[in-house]
Amino acid sequence: MTGTEYPVANKKKVYEANFSLRDKAAVLVGCTAREIDNFVERALKEFDVSREQLSVIHFLDAADTDRMTVNELRETLIDDSPNVSRILNKMVEKGLVRKERQTDDQRVVYVSLTEKGRKLHARAHAKITGHNVNLSPKECETLIELLMKI
Numbered sequence: 728m729t730g731t732e733y734p735v736a737n738k739k740k741v742y743e744a745n746f747s748l749r750d751k752a753a754v755l756v757g758c759t760a761r762e763i764d765n766f767v768e769r770a771l772k773e774f775d776v777s778r779e780q781l782s783v784i785h786f787l788d789a790a791d792t793d794r795m796t797v798n799e800l801r802e803t804l805i806d807d808s809p810n811v812s813r814i815l816n817k818m819v820e821k822g823l824v825r826k827e828r829q830t831d832d833q834r835v836v837y838v839s840l841t842e843k844g845r846k847l848h849a850r851a852h853a854k855i856t857g858h859n860v861n862l863s864p865k866e867c868e869t870l871i872e873l874l875m876k877i
Contacts, residue, residue, distance in 0.1 A: 738755055738758055738759075741754050741755055741758065742755070756874075756877065764778075766855075767855055770851070770854050770855050771851065771855075773854070774847055774850065775821070776821075776823070776851070777814070779804070779810075779814050780814060780817070780818055780823070781851055783800060783804070783811075783815065783818065783824070784818075784824075784840065784844050784847065784848045785848065785852075786800060786803050786804070787800075787824065787838065787840045787844070788840055788844075788848045793839050793840075794827075794837040794838060795837070795838055796835055796836060796837055797811060797812065797815065797826075797838060798835075800815075800838060815838060821843075822841055822843045822844075823840070823843055823844035823847060824839065824840055824841060825838070825839055825841055826838055827839070
C-alpha cells in the first residue's frame with residue numbers, strides 16, 4: 728500500500744514502540760484492516776455499491792449454483808447484518824440482482840445475479856483485489872495461516 732493514494736497508519740512507530748509482541752501484532756492487524764477498509768471504500772465509490780452489496784455480489788458470483796436463498800446469503804455474509812433484505816432490495820433497484828420466490832413455499836426467496844451485476848463484479852474485482860497486498864505467493868500463504876490462528 729502506498730500512502731499517496733489514501734491515509735495509512737504509521738506502522739513503523741507501532742513496530743518500534745515499547746509494546747509487547749502480542750500488542751504490536753494486534754495493533755498492526757487493526758491498522759492494516761483500517762487501511763484496507765479505506766482502500767476498498769474509496770474504490771467502491773466508482774461503482775456506486777456498498778461493501779455489503781459487493782459481498783453479496785461476490786458470494787452470488789462464486790456460488791456453486793446460479794442462485795442462493797436470502798437465508799443462505801445471510802449465513803454467508805461476514806457482516807451478519809439483519810438488513811440483508813434491505814440491501815437486496817436496493818440491489819434489485821440498481822438492476823444488480825433479481826429476487827424470485829419459490830413457487831411451492833413463498834417464504835423462500837432466491838437471489839441471483841443479473842448480467843449487470845456480473846459485469847460490475849468483474850470490474851470491481853479487477854480494481855480492488857490484491858492491489859493493496861504487496862506479498863509474494865509464499866508470504867500470502869504464511870499470512871493466511873497466521874490470520875486463521877487469530
